[in-house]
Amino acid sequence: MKAALFLATAFAALAAPAFAETYDVVISGGRVMDPASGRDEIANVGIIGNRIAEISAAPLKGKRKIDARGLVVAPGFVDLHAHGQHDKGQQFQVLDGVTTAIDAEGGAMPVQAFVGAMKGRALINFGATASHQCARMEVIAGAPCKGHGAANGETVADRKAYTASATPEQQKAIVAALDREVAAGALGYGLGIEYTPGAGRSEIYDIFKAAAGTRAPVFVHVRSRPLDPAPGVPIAVAQEVIANAAVTGAPLQIVHLHSTGLKDTPILIDMVKHAQARGLDITSEAYPYTAGSTSIGSEFFRDGWQERSGISYGDLQWPATGERLTKETFERYRREQPGAAVVVHMIPEDVVDQIIAEPAISIASDGMPWRTSGEHPRGAGTYARVLGRYVRERGTLDLMAALRKMTIMPAQRLEGISPQMAKKGRVSVGADADLTLFDPATVADLATFEKPMQASRGIRYVLVNGTPVVDGGKLAAKVFPGEAILGTGKGR
Numbered sequence: 001m002k003a004a005l006f007l008a009t010a011f012a013a014l015a016a017p018a019f020a021e022t023y024d025v026v027i028s029g030g031r032v033m034d035p036a037s038g039r040d041e042i043a044n045v046g047i048i049g050n051r052i053a054e055i056s057a058a059p060l061k062g063k064r065k066i067d068a069r070g071l072v073v074a075p076g077f078v079d080l081h082a083h084g085q086h087d088k089g090q091q092f093q094v095l096d097g098v099t100t101a102i103d104a105e106g107g108a109m110p111v112q113a114f115v116g117a118m119k120g121r122a123l124i125n126f127g128a129t130a131s132h133q134c135a136r137m138e139v140i141a142g143a144p145c146k147g148h149g150a151a152n153g154e155t156v157a158d159r160k161a162y163t164a165s166a167t168p169e170q171q172k173a174i175v176a177a178l179d180r181e182v183a184a185g186a187l188g189y190g191l192g193i194e195y196t197p198g199a200g201r202s203e204i205y206d207i208f209k210a211a212a213g214t215r216a217p218v219f220v221h222v223r224s225r226p227l228d229p230a231p232g233v234p235i236a237v238a239q240e241v242i243a244n245a246a247v248t249g250a251p252l253q254i255v256h257l258h259s260t261g262l263k264d265t266p267i268l269i270d271m272v273k274h275a276q277a278r279g280l281d282i283t284s285e286a287y288p289y290t291a292g293s294t295s296i297g298s299e300f301f302r303d304g305w306q307e308r309s310g311i312s313y314g315d316l317q318w319p320a321t322g323e324r325l326t327k328e329t330f331e332r333y334r335r336e337q338p339g340a341a342v343v344v345h346m347i348p349e350d351v352v353d354q355i356i357a358e359p360a361i362s363i364a365s366d367g368m369p370w371r372t373s374g375e376h377p378r379g380a381g382t383y384a385r386v387l388g389r390y391v392r393e394r395g396t397l398d399l400m401a402a403l404r405k406m407t408i409m410p411a412q413r414l415e416g417i418s419p420q421m422a423k424k425g426r427v428s429v430g431a432d433a434d435l436t437l438f439d440p441a442t443v444a445d446l447a448t449f450e451k452p453m454q455a456s457r458g459i460r461y462v463l464v465n466g467t468p469v470v471d472g473g474k475l476a477a478k479v480f481p482g483e484a485i486l487g488t489g490k491g492r
Contacts, residue, residue, distance in 0.1 A: 023062040024048055025466060030068025030437060034075065034427040035404035045073060047433045050465035050481075055429060066468070068437055071460055072399070075407035075425045076124075076434035077383045080104045080219070080414070081255055081285060081364035084379050085148060088370045090123040090482070091475060092380040095455040096445075097406075098365075099434035099464050100125040100424055102414070102485060103148060104219040105255045105366075107131030107190030109138070111181050113147035115484045122482030123469050125424070125434070129190035129219055130181030132174070132207065136196055137161040139173045162299055163198045171203045175210050185486035187417055188216040188251075193223040195299045204244065211250035216417045216487060217281075218245070219253045222260050224300075225308045234264045235271070242275060245282055253413060256366055257284040258347055258355045259292045262310065265351045273360050283413055285364035286355040288385045291317070291345040291449065293368050293376040296330070297338020309346050317343040320372045322450045341368050341375040343449055356386060357396045362409040374452030381445025384456035388444035399440065417487045433466035 023046035032043040032055060039055075046054035046062065054060060076099025082089070083106050093101055101124055108114040108128035118126050134145035141161035166174060178189055189211050193199055211218045222237040238254060238261070245252035254260065254272070261268040268284075275282040294300045296316075306312050316325040318333065319341060325333070333340065355361050363386055367379030374380075383406055390396040397405075411425025423432040436459065443458030462470035467481035 021046065021054065021061070023053060023060055025064045025066065025433070025463070025468070026060045026062030027066045027068045027073055027435070027437065027461075028060070030071045030073035032073045032427055033400060033403055035400055036075075036408045036426045037428060038400075039427065040400065045427070045435070047463070047466050050433055050467075052427065052429055052431050052433050055427070064468075066437070066461055068461075070439060070441075071437045072440050073427060074403050074436050074438070075411075075427050075431075076100065076436045076462065076464065077406045078102075078410040078425050079365050079367070079382075080253070080362070080410045081287075081366045084367045084369040085118065085126050085128075086369060087121070089367065089379060092370070092453070092455060093365075093367065094123050094462050094464070094469050095459055095475065096381060096383045097436035097438060097456070097459045097462060098124060098383060099436065099462060100127075100485060102126070102187060103128040103190070104187065104253070105129075105190050105192055105221050107134065107186065108148040109134035109145045109177070109181055110147065111184050111186040115185070115486070117147055118482070118484065121480050123480060124464050124482045125485050126482055127187050127418075127485035129188040130178040130186035132178065132189065132191040132199070133162070133196060135174045135177040136166070136199070138177055139170050140164055140166060160198075162196045165198050165200055166203055171206055174203065175206050178207060179210055179214065182214050182216050182487060185484075186216075187414055187485065187487045189218045191218060192221040194221055197224065197299055197302070201240065204240070205248075208241075208244040208248045208250045212248040215251070217251035217253055217413065219255055221255050227304050227307055232264055232267060234261055235267050238268050238271065242271060242280075242282060246275070246280055249281075251281040251416060252283070254282070254284045255364070256286055256292070257361060258286050258351050261351075262346065263348060263351065265355060269355065269358055269361065276360065283362065283409075284360075285362045285410070286352075287364060287366050287378045287382055288352060288356050288390065289376075289378050289382075290347045290349050290352055291343050291376070292347065292366070293341050293343050293378075295339055296334045296342040301334065309344070311344065311346045315345045317345065317449060319343060319375050319452060340371065343376055353396065356390050359401060359405070361405070362413070363402075363405045364410065370453065374447075377445065377447030377449060377452040377454075379447075380452060380454060381447035381456050384438075384443050384458065385445035387438065387440070388458070392440065392443070414485070418485055419488070420485050433463050435461075435463045437461040
């Protein structure tokens with residue numbers, strides 16, 4: 001009798017080990033969705049410190065309990081194209097469900113200066129690539145950058161840094177500067193070739209060769225579309241970087257594929273998918289808006305901009321006032337406020353719909369720094385817009401497919417350079433407790449082109465490294481759990 005009682009007690013203990021543990025945080029009764037594994041079930045999540053320690057159908061005990069009934073418990077969203085990494089930008093990002101934001105296109109230099117400036121004051125995880133624009137400033141103009149934001153107008157340098165051709169010796173120095181930053185923890189090579197029209201094709205090829213050697217990804221905003229009347233010519237600018245990746249073996253992500261291709265975007269999607277089918281490490285991303293944004297003084301607006309993009313002054317919107325521009329106001333703002341952002345309405349809506357529905361293309365915001373009353377709604381509403389507009393309202397995507405594009409796909413893009421990312425973008429035992437809890441029935445973006453600084457609705461809780469930073473739909477006070485995401489150059 002005693003033996004039988006002992007065995008029964010032992011088996012009970014083995015069957016329910018979770019009851020013996022008290023967790024720091026328990027998320028109870030939510031719909032746990034993990035695109036990496038396909039998990040989709042009502043469950044309880046136990047968190048110890050910064051890690052997920054248990055996922056169980058059985059009740060869990062915790063020091064803090066979050067009632068997630070009616071909510072989706074998803075991996076925190078990973079944004080690989082976020083320029084606005086500062087206090088205000090992170091507040092809007094986390095209220096949109098983002099837990100990791102990387103400036104992979106613009107980048108930073110020196111990356112350690114950027115990391116040092118963000119340390120201890122980050123709501124969410126952060127990181128950057130090595131900035132090609134900054135490398136050109138350093139080598140050609142002799143005007144070193146001061147960390148992040150230098151490529152976004154916060155550092156003034158001679159325009160020749162962008163427009164001058166590099167000598168063979170300068171090309172070597174540019175590559176060396178980028179390699180130095182990758183060795184210091186940058187997450188790859190960030191190229192905005194449209195903004196550096198002086199960068200020749202051999203210079204870009206040399207950077208791809210360097211990336212192949214370090215196995216660090218290249219994130220590219222391709223060069224300007226050529227002034228050529230032949231149909232389909234814009235795909236040539238994507239073909240340049242695809243060819244470089246194919247020849248060298250460098251990992252490549254082409255940023256905002258739809259604003260590159262415009263009406264030719266279906267061809268570019270097809271090219272990316274065929275490259276992947278042939279085993280090439282090539283990916284892309286997009287944001288769910290029909291307009292882009294850039295500095296009005298940038299090289300995007302050099303002579304020929306109207307013909308290249310098929311737009312004119314009336315397609316430009318000034319965020320500070322909401323006005324559409326004329327030739328007169330465009331020239332005045334470009335002269336007086338060259339670093340200010342302007343919204344560029346140029347992407348057909350059917351193109352946006354197609355690329356957001358495409359399983360091979362991830363989601364990224366391309367959010368700009370908030371300097372005025374607002375630059376572009378994508379910095380505040382990208383992820384809730386996908387969930388509300390494209391999942392719930394239109395049925396363009398099922399929920400799991402949408403979450404895959406926001407979480408595991410961008411996390412995996414960085415895993416080769418940063419082992420930290422192997423614990424992001426997942427809801428699984430041992431993963432970092434970066435979690436976004438949202439109401440699928442109400443989640444929506446509220447930011448508009450007229451009023452872009454409007455936080456999303458329906459994002460109820462966000463945890464970063466186990467710490468709630470959005471609590472009941474509101475920002476938690478005085479918590480900064482965000483950590484630097486660094487590349488393998490730091491020995492990680």
